[in-house]
Amino acid sequence: YSISxxxxxxxxxxGTLTASDVLExxxxxxxxxxxxxxxxxxxxxxxxxxxxxQLAPEYETAATKLKGTVSLAKVDCTVNSETCGRFxxxxxxxxxxxxNGEDFAAYDGPxxxxxxxxxxxxxAGPSSVPLHNERDLDAFVNHFEASVVxxxxxADSSQMAEFLKASSAMRDSHRFAHTADLSLGLKxxxxxxxxxxFRPPRLNSKFEDSLxxxxxxxIASLRQFxxxxxxxxxxxxxxxxxxxxxxxxxxxxxxxxxxxxxxxGTNYWRNRVMKVATQFQSQGLSYAVANRAEFQEELExxxxxxxxxxxxxxxxxxxxxxxxxxxMQEEFTTNKRLSLxxxxxxxxxxxxxxxxxxxxxxxxxxxxxxxxxxxxxFYxxxxxxxKSLEPKYTELGEQLSAxxxxxxxxxxxxxxxxxxxxxxxxxxxxxxxxxxxxDQPRKYEGGREVNDxxxxxxxxxxxxxxxxxxxxxx
Numbered sequence: 001y002s003i004s005x006x007x008x009x010x011x012x013x014x015g016t017l018t019a020s021d022v023l024e025x026x027x028x029x030x031x032x033x034x035x036x037x038x039x040x041x042x043x044x045x046x047x048x049x050x051x052x053x054q055l056a057p058e059y060e061t062a063a064t065k066l067k068g069t070v071s072l073a074k075v076d077c078t079v080n081s082e083t084c085g086r087f088x089x090x091x092x093x094x095x096x097x098x099x100n101g102e103d104f105a106a107y108d109g110p111x112x113x114x115x116x117x118x119x120x121x122x123x124a125g126p127s128s129v130p131l132h133n134e135r136d137l138d139a140f141v142n143h144f145e146a147s148v149v150x151x152x153x154x155a156d157s158s159q160m161a162e163f164l165k166a167s168s169a170m171r172d173s174h175r176f177a178h179t180a181d182l183s184l185g186l187k188x189x190x191x192x193x194x195x196x197x198f199r200p201p202r203l204n205s206k207f208e209d210s211l212x213x214x215x216x217x218x219i220a221s222l223r224q225f226x227x228x229x230x231x232x233x234x235x236x237x238x239x240x241x242x243x244x245x246x247x248x249x250x251x252x253x254x255x256x257x258x259x260x261x262x263x264x265g266t267n268y269w270r271n272r273v274m275k276v277a278t279q280f281q282s283q284g285l286s287y288a289v290a291n292r293a294e295f296q297e298e299l300e301x302x303x304x305x306x307x308x309x310x311x312x313x314x315x316x317x318x319x320x321x322x323x324x325x326x327x328m329q330e331e332f333t334t335n336k337r338l339s340l341x342x343x344x345x346x347x348x349x350x351x352x353x354x355x356x357x358x359x360x361x362x363x364x365x366x367x368x369x370x371x372x373x374x375x376x377x378f379y380x381x382x383x384x385x386x387k388s389l390e391p392k393y394t395e396l397g398e399q400l401s402a403x404x405x406x407x408x409x410x411x412x413x414x415x416x417x418x419x420x421x422x423x424x425x426x427x428x429x430x431x432x433x434x435x436x437x438x439d440q441p442r443k444y445e446g447g448r449e450v451n452d453x454x455x456x457x458x459x460x461x462x463x464x465x466x467x468x469x470x471x472x473x474x
Contacts, residue, residue, distance in 0.1 A: 020060060020063070021060065021063035021064045021067050021072070022043075022059060022060055022063045022072050022073060022074050023040075023071060023072070023073035023074070024073070024074060024075075024076075025042070025073050025074070025075050025080075025083075026075065026076070026079070026080045026083065027080045027081075027082045027083050030075065030080070030083045031101065033073070034073070034098045034101050035100065035101030037071045037098075037100075038099065038100060038124075038125075039070050039071070039097065039098070039099055039120075039123050039124055040070070040071045040072070040073055040097070040098045041070065041071070041072050041073070041095060041096075041097055041098075041107060041116070041120055041123075042072075042073045042074065042075060042095065042096050042097075042098060043055070043059060043072070043073070043074040043075070043093050043094070043095050044074075044075050044077050044084050044087070044089040044092065044093065044094040044095070044096070045074055045075070045076060045077065045092050045093045046076070046077055046078050046092045047076065047078060048078075049092040049093065051092065051093060052092050052093045054111075055093055055111055057113075058111060058112055058113040058116065059072060059074070059113075059116070061113035062113045062114075062116035062117050062120070065113065065117045066116075066117055066120055066121070069120075069121060069124050070120045070121070070123060070124045072116075072120075077089055077092065087103060094106075095107035097123060105172075107119075109172070119172065122171060122172055122175075123171065123172065127164070127167040127168040127171040127176060128150070128163070128164055128167035128168075128171075128176035128177055128178045129176070129177040129178075130177070130178060130179065131149070131177050131178065131179040131184060132179070132181075133184065134184055134187075136177075136179075136184075137149070137177075137179070137184050137185075140175075140177045141198040141201075142201055143175065143200060143201075144200055144202065144259070145174075145175055145200055146174065146175070146197060146198065146199055146200055146230050147175050147177065147197070147198040147200075148167075148174055148175065148176050148177075148195060148196075148197050148198075148222075148226060149176075149177045149178065149179070149185075149195070149196050149197075149198065150163040150167075150176070150177070150178040150179070150194075150195050150217065151178075151179055151182055151184065151185040151190045151193065151194055151195075151196065152178065152179070152180050152182070152193050153180070153182050153192070153193055154180055155180040157180075157193065159193050159217045160178060160180065162217045162218055162219075163176075163178060163195065163217045163222070164178065165219060166217065166218070166219040166222045166223070169219050169223075170219075170222075170223060170226070173244075174226055174230065188211060189213075190213075192215075193215070193217075194213050194214060194215050195213070195214045195215075195216075195217055195222060195225070196211050196212070196213050196214075197211060197212045197213075197214070197225070197226065197229050197230065198210065198211045199211065199212075199232055202236075202259045202263055202267075203232060203234075203235070203236065205233070205234075205267070205270070205271060205274055206271075207233060207271070207274040207275065207277070207278050208232055208233045208274070212225075212229045231244075231245065231286070231288075233274050233277050233278065233281075233287065234270055234273050234274045234277055234287040234288060234289060235288050235289075236257060236259065236288070236289055236290070237252055237288040237289065237290040238290070238291075238294070239294060245286070245288065247321060248286045248321065249284055249285050249286060249318070249319075249320040249321055250285075250286045250287070250288060250318065250319055250320075251273075251285055251286070251287050251288070251316065251317070251318045251344065251347075252287075252288045252289070252290050252316070252317055252318075252319075253269060253270070253273050253287075253288075253289045253290070253314040253315070253316055253332070254289075254290050254291070254292040254295060254299060254314060254315045254316075254317070255269055255289070255291075255292055255312075255313070255314040255315070256291065256292065256293075256312070257270075257289050257290060257291040257292075258291070266289070269289065269314050270289045272332075272340070273287055273289060273314075273340070274287070276340050276341050276344055279341060279344075280344050280345070280348060283348055284348070285318070285344065285347065285348065289314075292315065299315065299317070300381070300412065300415055301359060301415070302319075302325060302357060303315075303317050303325060303327045303357060304327075304357040304379070304381075304410055304411075304412050305317075305327065305381070306381020306382065306412070307381070308381060308382055309381060309387075310331070313331055313332055314332050315327070315328075315332075316328035316332055316340060316343065318343075318347055318352075324354035325354060325357065326343075326347060326352055326353075326354055328340065328343045330343075330391070351398070351401070352398070353394070353397040353398045353401045353408075356397075356407055356408060356409035356410070357409070357410060357411070357412075358376065358409045358410065358411040358416075359411070359412075359415075359416050360416045360417055363411075363416075363419070366407060366409055367407075367409065367433055367438070368433075368438045369407075370435060370436055370438065371405065371435055372405055372406065372407050372435055373405060373406045373407070373432070373433070373434055373435050373457075373460075373461050373462050373463075374406075374407045374408075374409060374432070374433040375396075375406070375407070375408050375409070375430065375431075375432055375433075375444070375453070375457070376409050376410070376411060376430065376431050376432075376433055376441075377389070377393060377409070377410040377411070377428050377429070377430045378410075378411055378413040378418060378422065378424045378427065378428065378429045378430075378431075379410055379411070379412060379413065379427050379428045380412070380413060380414045380427045381412060381414065383427040383428065385427065385428060386427055386428045389428055389448055392448065392449060392450050392453075393408065393410070393453075395450050396408055396450050396453045396454070399450065399454065399467055400454075400457070400465065400466075400467070402466040402467075403461075403463070403465060403466050405435065405461075405462060405463045406457065406461060406463075406465075413427065413429075421439060421441055422441055423443070429443070430443070430444040431443055431444060432444055432456075432457075432460055434460065434462060435462045436462075442460075444456065454467070
């Protein structure tokens with residue numbers, strides 16, 4: 001034991017100080033101490049490092065919560081340069097996971113106490129849980145997250161060994177279990193060595209199978225199998241899994257998703273999304289449901305949707321890989337469920353206009369682009385006239401979608417600073433900002449029907465308008 005660790009233990013025993021649950025390791029005892037634990041998270045730090053100072057209380061709290069499950073340790077690199085150099089530490093803090101004394105993996109999880117606890121609990125114990133009977137199997141798959149189970153005819157099989165390697169490589173992302181008794185899988189149609197992905201029971205639906213099978217067990221093939229199937233037709237999008245769903249064209253229904261207190265109500269709307277998803281399956285669009293409150297800030301900033309928009313009904317948005325954003329203007333009600341189908345159909349045939357939501361960060365890019373005419377609406381989320389205008393304004397954008405020199409945009413004036421050149425006294429206030437004259441926005445005083453806007457733009461637009469496929473040279 002290091003002197004610092006013994007000192008902390010002795011002080012705690014005497015009750016003079018509060019003992020830290022973080023092990024302090026150094027050059028003299030690092031290898032011996034780390035080898036005593038199956039799993040240890042080690043922070044390599046410097047006392048002068050600001051990020052280390054921010055992490056310190058979270059790390060201490062996590063160590064206390066994980067006591068008896070996973071050990072947390074720290075190494076001061078300003079006085080233990082040999083150890084830090086040996087593990088390639090060149091920035092602070094650097095966090096690494098050690099297993100049985102070996103440098104296993106870099107820690108790339110959250111830096112909050114709860115995040116560290118959640119992440120490291122997945123690192124504790126075996127990477128794949130051994131199952132001995134059907135009761136074990138049922139208990140394992142009855143979980144909030146998906147379960148990956150390997151069924152094998154022999155504990156000595158090369159396939160099981162390969163599966164265990166794969167589970168070790170992916171343990172921080174997925175849950176794994178295995179058995180050498182094929183009879184445990186009979187009720188699920190398992191008759192030979194295979195891997196079965198069980199969807200979470202709360203997400204079971206008549207629109208897709210509750211499990212998926214694969215006979216491939218190598219790390220690469222299993223990783224691909226899980227990636228292709230773990231989310232299913234319409235997963236529950238959360239702050240924890242959102243990064244895994246980036247890089248795809250994604251439609252999300254935001255509403256009061258609550259799988260703890262209201263599974264039936266949550267799946268009522270999810271099933272309606274899934275019905276549309278099956279209609280357009282394999283056409284490149286992914287689907288998800290999400291709790292609106294959890295993503296409200298993002299909805300306001302990126303889609304201009306305030307807390308009162310849509311009432312109790314789901315809000316529907318699409319964000320694609322290019323960063324284009326769309327939102328459904330028609331209410332998604334039970335007697336208008338075709339509205340979602342229509343939106344998806346128009347998105348897939350490229351007739352749906354991306355929503356141009358202006359915020360302070362992109363004002364220069366969208367509004368002050370010198371080559372484009374811009375019609376810009378300043379609105380407030382609570383404004384009734386703005387809500388009445390919304391479908392007409394969206395239709396205007398759709399009719400002008402072939403005009404690359406015209407942008408139809410809107411900006412939440414309650415959430416963004418309005419530039420001083422725009423005199424906004426009420427809502428909605430609309431300006432025409434001509435190409436090449438960005439310092440001279442013109443207040444729009446005309447009517448608010450689609451044709452009123454079109455007739456106005458025919459007069460003032462820098463380039464002739466293209467309406468649909470027909471060109472109008474005026």
